[in-house]
Amino acid sequence: MAPIVPRSGDAVFANVERVNAELFTLTYGAIVRQLLTDLEEVEEVNKQLDQMGYNIGIRLIDEFLAKSNVSRCVDFKETAEVIAKVGFKMFLGVSASVTNWDADGMSCSLILEDNPLVDFVELPDTCQGLYYCNVLSGVIRGALEMVSMKTEVTWVRDMLRGDDAYELKVKLLKQVSEEYPYKDDE
Amino acid sequence: MGGREVAESCVDNLIIEMVSAYCNRFYESKPDLAARRIEAIGYQVGLQLSERYTMERPRFTDHLEAIKFICKDFWSEVFKKQIDNLKTNHRGTFVLQDNRFRWLTRMSVDPTQTNTDSSLETTENKETQSASMHLYFPCGIIRGALTSLGIPCAVSADMSNLPACSFVVRIKV
Numbered sequence: 001m002a003p004i005v006p007r008s009g010d011a012v013f014a015n016v017e018r019v020n021a022e023l024f025t026l027t028y029g030a031i032v033r034q035l036l037t038d039l040e041e042v043e044e045v046n047k048q049l050d051q052m053g054y055n056i057g058i059r060l061i062d063e064f065l066a067k068s069n070v071s072r073c074v075d076f077k078e079t080a081e082v083i084a085k086v087g088f089k090m091f092l093g094v095s096a097s098v099t100n101w102d103a104d105g106m107s108c109s110l111i112l113e114d115n116p117l118v119d120f121v122e123l124p125d126t127c128q129g130l131y132y133c134n135v136l137s138g139v140i141r142g143a144l145e146m147v148s149m150k151t152e153v154t155w156v157r158d159m160l161r162g163d164d165a166y167e168l169k170v171k172l173l174k175q176v177s178e179e180y181p182y183k184d185d186e
Numbered sequence: 187m188g189g190r191e192v193a194e195s196c197v198d199n200l201i202i203e204m205v206s207a208y209c210n211r212f213y214e215s216k217p218d219l220a221a222r223r224i225e226a227i228g229y230q231v232g233l234q235l236s237e238r239y240t241m242e243r244p245r246f247t248d249h250l251e252a253i254k255f256i257c258k259d260f261w262s263e264v265f266k267k268q269i270d271n272l273k274t275n276h277r278g279t280f281v282l283q284d285n286r287f288r289w290l291t292r293m294s295v296d297p298t299q300t301n302t303d304s305s306l307e308t309t310e311n312k313e314t315q316s317a318s319m320h321l322y323f324p325c326g327i328i329r330g331a332l333t334s335l336g337i338p339c340a341v342s343a344d345m346s347n348l349p350a351c352s353f354v355v356r357i358k359v
Binding site: 013017018019027029030038048 | 190191196201204206212226227230263266
């Protein structure tokens with residue numbers, strides 16, 4: 001049997017069902033806007049966006065694994081590359097770059113220069129403190145938790161706050177080793 | 187229109203999660219309020235999409251023309267197909283039927299299964315309820331789109347014929 005070859009982000013994206021990004025961007029914008037009205041506190045909106053992302057992430061991982069043919073990553077470094085090059089590309093149509101590794105390879109930055117979530121978005125002054133794209137950090141955290149990696153995902157740079165890129169810091173807190181009830185050769 | 191695309195599952199998952207957040211977290215005991223918020227989010231989306239899609243078009247001369255635009259161009263952009271059947275009573279009510287409404291078929295809601303087990307029945311009711319919650323979003327989209335075309339209206343949905351779904355537009359005079 002031919003081995004299953006992992007597919008490039010471009011190849012996976014070309015094969016999934018796609019829609020106009022406008023619908024996605026405007027829907028997300030309308031949700032953030034409604035949350036700001038209903039929840040009042042910006043902090044609470046950040047929290048809820050993260051929670052929504054987390055819930056999406058724990059579902060999205062299945063689709064990701066099924067469609068990308070990605071096999072087990074050897075370490076966190078490879079995991080980060082796969083998220084940046086295959087994960088982001090497959091869902092959002094853009095890839096991220098990975099930098100700023102710490103010495104022990106436990107934390108890095110994912111950098112997005114192009115981000116479809118924020119097309120047409122401008123934040124009014126009343127939204128200071130809002131992490132508009134917080135759904136993304138939640139998605140990554142949720143998806144990684146499903147493959148036994150507990151992470152902390154935080155924003156370092158945000159173009160809506162005047163920075164020159166979007167930068168997410170992903171820190172591996174704990175890797176829960178999967179225990180199988182049987183051995184491979186049984 | 188062309189331009190940027192994202193995976194369709196991004197939109198599906200976002201809507202599923204938004205509906206669930208409003209129904210199960212923010213307004214758990216107040217389904218009416220949850221419904222109104224979900225509709226309001228759809229309204230905002232419809233308003234903005236319609237503004238974008240009609241930017242370079244002449245104004246519609248009558249209601250029917252605007253409704254036809256929703257059935258053809260607008261529906262194609264959002265759902266990648268046209269409305270299958272349009273009916274009107276010629277007194278301001280229009281019924282737009284989509285024989286296979288994408289958002290219901292992709293949300294694995296299947297109330298067509300009939301069973302008599304009472305415990306299953308409650309799950310079924312719950313599913314039907316959650317499906318109807320999902321429909322406030324497209325209803326809002328249609329109302330927003332028509333409002334941006336200068337047509338104030340009320341929109342409701344009928345899904346008694348799954349996977350077909352009908353949207354009833356009542357124009358306010």
